[in-house]
Amino acid sequence: MNNGTSTGFMRSFSIFSAALLLLSLAVYLWVPAIKITPAYPYLLIFMYAFTLVIYNMLSKAISNRLAKFVNAYMLVNFGKLVLYCIIIFVYAWLNRDDAVSFILTFFIYYFLFTAYEITALLKSNKDI
Numbered sequence: 001m002n003n004g005t006s007t008g009f010m011r012s013f014s015i016f017s018a019a020l021l022l023l024s025l026a027v028y029l030w031v032p033a034i035k036i037t038p039a040y041p042y043l044l045i046f047m048y049a050f051t052l053v054i055y056n057m058l059s060k061a062i063s064n065r066l067a068k069f070v071n072a073y074m075l076v077n078f079g080k081l082v083l084y085c086i087i088i089f090v091y092a093w094l095n096r097d098d099a100v101s102f103i104l105t106f107f108i109y110y111f112l113f114t115a116y117e118i119t120a121l122l123k124s125n126k127d128i
Helices: 003-028 040-062 066-094 096-124
Strands: none
Touching: 003 040, 003 096, 040 066, 040 096, 066 096
16 A cells, blocks of 8 residues: 555545544534433544554555455454453443443444445455
């Protein structure tokens, strides 16, 4: 993957994340029936930064052999899953009143960021 593709991903991913932030803010402020955790800005910042790091790691692995990419992808996603489970568990343990909304918000963000990451990885290498 070249630097132009990485810059393109960073730009489009930043726009995606900003739109998600604005949507979350609108729901948080104007639709109180939908419970979003007050920690959503921190979740977005964390997932944004973490996804950028993971995307860079995986985009380097995808430029090598497919078998190496598959191994790296599975290892990275397993580590990400373990880290995210720890974060969810610790937050839920420390903030029991906000646990359900935190977990639901986290899951939605996780799904959206992962879908975006996978789509971008597939677009970055047409050989897969």
